[in-house]
Amino acid sequence: MSDHHEHGPHQHGTPSLRHRLAHLLTPHSHETADKLDAALESSAQGMRALWVSLAVLGATALAQAVVVAVSGSVALLGDTVHNAADALTAVPLGIAFVLGRRAANRRFTYGYGRAEDLAGLVIVLTIAASAAFAAWAAVGRLLDPRPVTDLPAVAAAALAGFAGNEWVARYRIRVGRRIGSAALVADGLHARTDGFTSLAVLLGAAGSALGLRLADPVVGLAITAAIVLVLRDATREVLRRMLDAVDPALVDRAERAALAVPGVRSVGELRLRWIGHRLRAELAVVVDGEATLRQAHAIAVAAEHALLHALPRLTAALVHADPAPVPGERDPHLALAHHLTT
Structure with missing residues (x-):
């Protein structure tokens, strides 16, 4: 499953009193x-x-x-x-x-x-x-x-x-x-x-x-x-x-932020790219295979929210939730394998 939300950039310098009060009353505007x-x-x-x-x-x-x-x-x-x-x-x-x-x-x-x-x-x-x-x-x-x-x-x-x-x-x-x-x-x-x-x-x-x-x-x-x-x-x-180069430190920061989200067992593919002076992200996270669709969606949203706070100029993130594999289970991405070969 995938979850896609776009957000304005969040500045994390020294916020003004007005900004802090606004964030307290409305924790995060979308x-x-x-x-x-x-x-x-x-x-x-x-x-x-x-x-x-x-x-x-x-x-x-x-x-x-x-x-x-x-x-x-x-x-x-x-x-x-x-x-x-x-x-x-x-x-x-x-x-x-x-x-x-x-x-x-x-x-x-x-x-x-x-x-x-x-x-x-x-x-x-x-x-x-x-x-x-x-x-x-x-x-x-x-x-x-x-x-x-x-x-x-x-x-x-x-x-x-x-x-x-x-x-x-x-x-x-x-x-x-x-x-x-x-x-x-x-x-x-x-x-x-x-x-x-x-x-x-x-x-x-x-x-x-x-x-x-x-x-x-x-x-x-x-x-x-x-x-x-x-x-x-x-x-x-x-x-x-x-050529879509980014500072590797940004990738590390994004990965740490996603791994700190409750329910995220591991982080799979993570991509960042600049479009002008705004940053976009694509991320795959592994969650409990027994989680419901709503639970997995909530984890994906939480991971995206964490990325927005970790990367100040991030404006959009695409988060894909993968179920944790169990022994003997067929890889759910196997049907895509022949499209990914070079």
């Missing part, structure tokens, strides 16, 4: 409105993080572009392009969050959460393009060295780039982890590396001030290398999510 509100709340947090980041990084890139036009610094140009690209990644993520709010239907039965993974892929491609452009500009300047002017303005723009990117990185990573968005976390890691590349621009300006004409393009190449490193990390994060 209403569709509550699920929808929770989903909208997480998407709203993501949208807010995106647009705030877009404003901060857009202003930073614009200020740097003015200095690039005056100074001719190729290192600052690479940093500016990277900042602009990082700001523009808010667009695909914003589209993904809006799509993720749409309800599931008969064609997209799991909803539109996967759009967030596609947005993560677009972000990875954007990072790769910015790396290629930064490398092209730096190599061109190495082959044709030119002096950098207005070095104090370049240094100030570099510091502004670091401050803006580090603030955005902390904000995106914090919100991304809170709502379970791999794409937003990847975007935050991208912004963090941008901050350090801005500091590299400062080193290039110092080298130029000392008369080292190649300092600026060399720093441009260093920025390219830094972008490639963050590209590797972001690609790994996004591809893992697209």
